[in-house]
Amino acid sequence: MTINFRHKKLLFLIAIVALIYACKKDISISNFDPKNTIPKSLQYFELEKPFGFLATTPLIDNRFSKEGVLLGRMLFYDPILSADSTQSCSSCHLQKNAFTDPRQFSIGITGALGLRNGMPLFNLNWHNKGFFWDGRASNLRSQVLIPIEDPIEMNNTIANALTKLNSSSQYTAMFNQVFGAKNITADHLAKALEQFLNTLISSNSKFDKKIRFEAAFDDQEADGEAFFHAENIPALSLRGADCAHCHASSGSLFTNHDFSNNGLDTGEFSDLGRFKATGLNSDKGKFKVPSLRNLSYTAPYMHDGRFTTIDQVLDFYSDHVKLNSPNLDPAMSHSRTTFQFKFTQSEKDMLKAFLKTLDDPIFIADTAKSSPFK
Amino acid sequence: MEILLNALQKIKNTIMMKKKKLLFFTAMTILLAYIQACKTGELVEPENKKLTLHFSVVYKNSGISFTDQQFITKANDTIVPTEFKILFSKIALIRSDNTDLAIDNVYGFVNFKKSANTIVLDNIPKGAYIGLKFWIGLDSAINYGDPSVYEATHPLNPNVNGMHWNWAGGYIFSLHEGTYLNKGISEGYSYHIATPRFANQITIPFYLPFDKTWVEAHLYVKADMEKYFSSIHNYSIKTEGAGSHSNPAQANIIDKLNTNIQTIFSVTK
16 A cells, blocks of 8 residues: 555644644643643642641642742742831741731731731631631632732732832842743732742641651540530530531641631620621621631630630630620530530640640741741 | 457446445435434434533522521521531432432532532433432441542532531531521521431432433422421421531431421422
């Protein structure tokens, strides 16, 4: 059989078309492999998924690289983003405090006091129901730009922050390397911060080590863990703190990421919480359920930082929940409609012992997350 | 010799003509068969089809906002539902001969507070179906298994469903929360039905001739929340209990609610 020139051309064309078709890949979440999208000039950065943690949706439009994470880390620690270049993100999110502020309210560049206690920053990649105490930012990328423009925080404009960054030869070179863009935009800035913030993974507490069979709880910690999860049904003489409905330990996160009113106040709320984001009356007094990890480093507690110690928090849940608070979480009121828990000292001690197993000293000392300017 | 060669050439030409005719008639036959087949859809219609289940919720005939809408149950409780979610497994379509077509390895999560709740079932063979079955709940192996194995969007990923307590407790199968008026004061109710002991099989009758006229089908599964408290049992929140998290000692509560839940679903096409 002979193949003439025309046939060869035809076969060649068919082969090319087949090759293109075979190579064509649908970039979707199901087949997305970030390693394949990173330019050769960058080193791929693989986000950790610690043992026991839940799977998360890959950020297919932000290519994580070592260079991108470093850039985000520099931006986090550099005061360049504030109007007068005096404050950085790290001014109010201190690593030794699991990236929150030990003050009840943060103080912005003008000396203005914040309205709520700062939130700690860790395991952010698992937050899927909104950021801030009221959830007004739907994702981390949109969240990171808001403090820059908040008049009681960095009091800047995004435009001015970008002008400053574009005037820096170091930053323009780094953004160019990471994003291939000569002009830095708000999207580049947000993506760089998103890359670094998603590396703030806390997964080396005693609890984590226990589920990895690297450590064991003592009796008090084990009792505390059981009491933490146990349901409280007085009619059946069942005693428990019933914490896990909101601070679920599934996936080792110790939050359901939801918004709840835990009964801090009655009547008119001084801070309407989630209502400010949704406008729904049923969201008045609701705030984001925080993770219980790293409590030893994240005082003060609650959205307004009203409690300075874990003991005060336990006393509140024991004796002072406002049962007539509007929109009180049903899972809370179910357990104690007409009564308070009245924890014994022994119960408080074991709960506290368990909560301390969620502290992650490695996380707050990890130099890979520290200021790159030191 | 030349005569012989001419004769052979004639024979060859005749054969070639016949071959061409034969080829022509064969091609025409195939073409006609194809056209005919296309008319009846037998060639273009896939043997297996897609069935999409759309879930929605009402309270009698009214929609539910899950914010501050009040409803009155038949036991005279004034309630405001704020959450209703279910996890389900072991989905099956009931064939017209009453045998089950099991849809393996499909799990569903429905948050009735959200407007879009769909579950797609692929590879459904043609046939007439007379009902839908599923279990609200999971078997022990899945319930107490490691939830970190599920991909980010899987119904059993706790970050998707928010229905997982911990490794020991497993998943909540159905969650219904809200408030009710107790002597004029708003208090919370909370029914978390969980543990394989309380898994609940649901059967919903309908008739779906899933035949060649369908390319894909849609079924609309509606849950009537009125029946949650007011169906086989007229459950009184005030007198029978404002909640249960499925402690075995509270089986009296869960069994009544589970019986009612079996009646809340209906299907339309």
